[in-house]
Amino acid sequence: MPQRSEPLPSSSSIDDNVNADASDLTWRDTTGNNLDLDDPDLMVKCATTYIDRGWRVFPLHSITSAGKCTCHSPTCHQKGKHPLRPAGMQGATTRLRDVLDWWEDDPDANIGIATGTGLLVLAIYPERHGSLDALPINPIPLTGLVTIGSAGWHLYFTYPRNILMSSVQDALGPGIDLHADGSYVVAPPSIHPSGQRFGWNSYIAPRSLPPKILTILEPKQGWMRRDYRTVLNLMQQHGYPLTPTEIAHGLHRDYSATLKLLRRMVNDQHIYQVKRGLYTPRQPDNNQ
Ligand SMILES: [Zn+2]
Known part of the structure; x- marks a missing residue:
């Protein structure tokens, strides 16, 4: 450019x-x-x-x-x-x-x-x-x-x-x-x-x-998109749905950080809870 x-x-x-x-x-x-x-x-x-x-x-x-x-x-x-x-x-x-x-x-x-x-x-x-x-x-x-x-x-x-x-x-x-x-x-x-x-x-x-601002924002607001991909790949590999514990284990990330990530992915409509504590990918052609 x-x-x-x-x-x-x-x-x-x-x-x-x-x-x-x-x-x-x-x-x-x-x-x-x-x-x-x-x-x-x-x-x-x-x-x-x-x-x-x-x-x-x-x-x-x-x-x-x-x-x-x-x-x-x-x-x-x-x-x-x-x-x-x-x-x-x-x-x-x-x-x-x-x-x-x-x-x-x-x-x-x-x-x-x-x-x-x-x-x-x-x-x-x-x-x-x-x-x-x-x-x-x-x-x-x-x-x-x-x-x-x-x-x-x-x-x-x-x-x-x-x-x-x-x-x-x-x-x-x-x-x-x-x-x-x-x-x-x-x-x-x-x-x-x-x-x-x-x-x-x-x-x-x-x-x-500036990296300083990125550092301030990132833990609160930013998640690497690759985290999203990793979660979705994990679900594909294991056959969804998965529990947060299983996802945390797969991500090598602690439980509360995993929950935050999952909530964000739900908000961004990448995944949804099939029932309490079980997450699965949201299919583009699936309105539920
Ligand atoms: Zn107006």
Whole structure:
């Protein structure tokens, strides 16, 4: 994947970025091109740069000039943030054809980027007492940073694709949410309910998640996908179903860690309990 050719900002500190308010944002896309905010094709052009990076996108509702969600529901609590199409996040794709069609139908749709499988976003919300200073890494590496109007920031990172990383609110403390598997973020230059646009603060391609953060998250939130495969292989070999004790023995892992893994696999619909204490693979064609 091409890295942008533009040199990195000379400052090695992220402070220049985080102190920038929305009026200081650089209106550029991820390839460094200046954005024309009046361009009727603004959203589709930006969505295209994301799929070029391998990020899966899908259209979200937007905000009208009157500050309302385009769903026009008086009770909408997800203004400009919820999926525009019935498939929602499940429809997120890197297929150019779909992206062109979607934004041809709804040129002003906000852009959702599905996170997970190698892309994660730390969302920091001051109104919930989150702050960049509270992140357990110092200095914060220069990485993709989005200012969400006056509402906070999104820090983009990459991580090994073989790790299953759950999305968790307050994952790294109050007001610091983790968006990874099964989640999405609203991407620049989408419109925030405040009327401001999400914007890249001098876009820098996302860097690897610092090992320190990975270490903090992994025991709590992350399981190697290979653990899933190992459990499923074990069930195949022995003829399912299996008890947690049998699985723990096969994994050379202690009982409580095995139970946690099994619960996660149940949640992720890889296995289910045929009866109490007996687990078996969930077949794709089996709705039970
Ligand atoms: Zn709405």
